Amino acid sequence: MNALEIKNLNVSIDGTAILKDFSLTIPKGEVHALMGPNGTGKSTLAKVIAGHEDYTVDSGEVLIDGENILGKEPDEISHAGLFLAFQYPLEVPGVSIANFIRAALQARLPEGEDINAVEYYKNLYAKMDALQMDRKFTSRSLNEGFSGGEKKRCEILQMSMLEPKYSIMDETDSGLDIDALRVVSEGVNLMRGPERGFLVITHYQRLLNYIVPDKVHVMYDGKIVETGDKELALKLEEKGYEWLAPAGAGA
Amino acid sequence: MSTTFPSTEKNESSPSHAASALPAWFTERQALGRERFDALPMPSAKDEAWRFASASKLDPEILQTVEKAPAPNRTEEAMQRSVLVNERSGKAVFVNDQCVDFEPVSEELQAKGVRYLTIEQALQSEAALLEKYLFQQKTELGSEKYFELHAAFLKAGSVLFVPRGVEIEAPFVNYHWLDGEGACAFPHTLVIAEDNAKVSLVDVFFSVDGESKGFAAGVSSIIAGAGAKVFRKVVQDWNESTVSFQLDNTSAGRDAEVKSVAVNIGAERARFENQVTIEGAGAHVKLYSLTVAEKRQEFDQRTLQTHNAPNAVSDLLYKNALLDRSRTIFSGLIRVAEGAQQTDAYQTNRNLLLDPTADANALPGLEILANDVKCSHGATTGNVDEDELFYMMSRGIDRRTAMQLLVFGFFEEIIEKVESDELAEGLRTLIHQKFEKKIRSKQLV
Known part of the structure; x- marks a missing residue:
């Protein structure tokens, strides 16, 4: 199937269940928003799909176009077509943005084949221009000393260079002012299309004014409790999450 | 031979x-x-x-x-x-x-x-x-x-x-x-x-x-x-x-x-x-060092920053990367004389342990006789940051290459301080020659 499929996923950390029989399918060409209060498992979901090893997958499957990626190394999952835009992109001293993205692209080439440097820089600069990033950023250390907005732009730059099949945007709107939010959203919108699927994780409805979702899911205590269209996000904005709390679940 | x-x-x-x-x-x-x-x-x-x-x-x-x-x-x-x-x-x-x-x-x-x-x-x-x-x-x-x-x-x-x-x-x-x-x-x-x-x-x-x-x-x-x-x-x-x-x-x-x-x-x-x-008064001194240790090499570093005059700055950053059973010792002292007011003196030692048998020792010290100074000293010793590694791997870079980039990044902070492209490139070559053999011959984590 042409989709990112998460099937009956159960995940725990140190014996505490975080994702509880979580299922979600994002077909290619669609943008799904995942909303929900803090601590409900949204970021865990993102990290587990990307292959973070701190979590124990008790059962379930994650498929990219039918291929299971659970248990694979993060780099293999990336090669399979997944991109995770981090909520808190890490600062990596001494590794320039240009070298970093280049290494990521190089890793996709067959052994013995090298990236064409001229083409690479042409492409990189074009994408940076679109994201209104100063070209001088290429030689700066990855995210080191960047503002919140610069870090998120840098995530979008990486995504647009790597051209994944599916992108998970983990709270990409956090820490952004309205201008940065607009630029970042445009970057995402430019990549929308029939060949790509998005899962946009956010607390706030605000982002969804810029990145209009096909579907909105509400996550609570490790699973999806409500699914709707973009109107659902507006309703959440107005009423909060409490009305969706499953009986007996602590908020 | x-x-x-x-x-x-x-x-x-x-x-x-x-x-x-x-x-x-x-x-x-x-x-x-x-x-x-x-x-x-x-x-x-x-x-x-x-x-x-x-x-x-x-x-x-x-x-x-x-x-x-x-x-x-x-x-x-x-x-x-x-x-x-x-x-x-x-x-x-x-x-x-x-x-x-x-x-x-x-x-x-x-x-x-x-x-x-x-x-x-x-x-x-x-x-x-x-x-x-x-x-x-x-x-x-x-x-x-x-x-x-x-x-x-x-x-x-x-x-x-x-x-x-x-x-x-x-x-x-x-x-x-x-x-x-x-x-x-x-x-x-x-x-x-x-x-x-x-x-x-x-x-x-x-x-x-x-x-x-x-x-x-x-x-x-x-x-x-x-x-x-x-x-x-x-x-x-x-x-x-x-x-x-x-x-x-x-x-x-x-x-x-x-x-x-x-x-x-x-x-x-x-x-x-x-x-x-x-x-x-008003002098400004910077001391940077990078050490790449392997096998049973021992690097023993002793430093002394003495401030005998006021309004001066001294800033020390010593970085060590340790492979195999290598050892490093960093022992540093900042000494601020009476009367050397408004001194800014810093001392940082960072050790990157790339093998559990490597041994990094840090002995930072301060001896301050003036009362209006800003002094700090600190030493950190640790492995490659797993979160940084995950971040890089999530972009499709394999573990070994990601390690290499992170370690070279650790070096780069000092290498770029030579302020000469020619020398920096020469240093990278020297270090990479020593290091790449290692990284190819075994998994570093």
Whole structure:
């Protein structure tokens, strides 16, 4: 199937269940928003799909176009077509943005084949221009000393260079002012299309004014409790999450 | 493999054979050095100044080794490989303390009073200058015995004198080579930058081959006058059968800016003492070091930042990356004298452990007698950050390459401080050669 499929996923950390029989399918060409209060498992979901090893997958499957990626190394999952835009992109001293993205692209080439440097820089600069990033950023250390907005732009730059099949945007709107939010959203919108699927994780409805979702899911205590269209996000904005709390679940 | 024998050929052009009588004050200092060397006890791990160091492995018969040391043999090869920095104002190449190549300073700079000479030349033509500055700075970090050994056998090295107000952009480059089994060297670097002078230099320490046992005891002194700017870069890549001492001393005058960047890659055991004394108000001193240790190498670093004058800044950053069963010791002290108010003094030691059997020791210290100062010291020791690794791998970079990028990133913070593309590239090559073999041969985590 042409989709990112998460099937009956159960995940725990140190014996505490975080994702509880979580299922979600994002077909290619669609943008799904995942909303929900803090601590409900949204970021865990993102990290587990990307292959973070701190979590124990008790059962379930994650498929990219039918291929299971659970248990694979993060780099293999990336090669399979997944991109995770981090909520808190890490600062990596001494590794320039240009070298970093280049290494990521190089890793996709067959052994013995090298990236064409001229083409690479042409492409990189074009994408940076679109994201209104100063070209001088290429030689700066990855995210080191960047503002919140610069870090998120840098995530979008990486995504647009790597051209994944599916992108998970983990709270990409956090820490952004309205201008940065607009630029970042445009970057995402430019990549929308029939060949790509998005899962946009956010607390706030605000982002969804810029990145209009096909579907909105509400996550609570490790699973999806409500699914709707973009109107659902507006309703959440107005009423909060409490009305969706499953009986007996602590908020 | 190459076997070396002491050369029996005389090198006619070598300045060491052209020397006439040495000044009496110099031969007396040499004799005194010998006396003091004999009188001083061998260092012991019980001495605070040798804590954690393998003092017991020091050769008590080092004098015999020095006296039996071979003459240079592969001088051509050493000359051809002395090409780390091509944009320069002068160059000297020494092999086993014999000068085999010397490129003097331009006539234009000479006319302005700049002097760039070998120690031997200076003993002839600038004896008064040398007498005034040579061995005037003390060493007090534990290797006094080896400082005296250096004084006793000193004959090679360079003297750089830059008169008031003269600014020189391209660096002076001194190469010191060890060649052959049992080779010894006592490299000396003396820099006198008068008020508002500006100068930079590179000291390079190499071995001709990878196996021969060697010994080196080097000393450097930088005397920076008021407003002078001095930038010294050190590349130490002796082979891993060499025992090395490098005893550095800097004195910074009012508003002087002195910076040093040392990259330590080689030697079986390397002891590195760096003392900086701020004598003038408003001076600004930066001390950077990067060490890449592997196998059973031991790097023993002792530093002292002394502030005797107010409103000055000293900033030290020593980074060590450790592979295999290698060891590093960082022991640093910031000493702020009474009256050195508004001092900013910092000391940071970062150790990156790439093998669970590697051993990084940190002994940071402060001794502050003034009451209005900003001082900090800190040491961190840890592995490659797993979160950074995950971040990189999530972009499709395999674990090994991600490790490599992170470790090279750790190095890069210091490498870029040499402020020379040419030298930075040379350093990357040296480090990557050492490191890539490792990273290919085994998983580093």
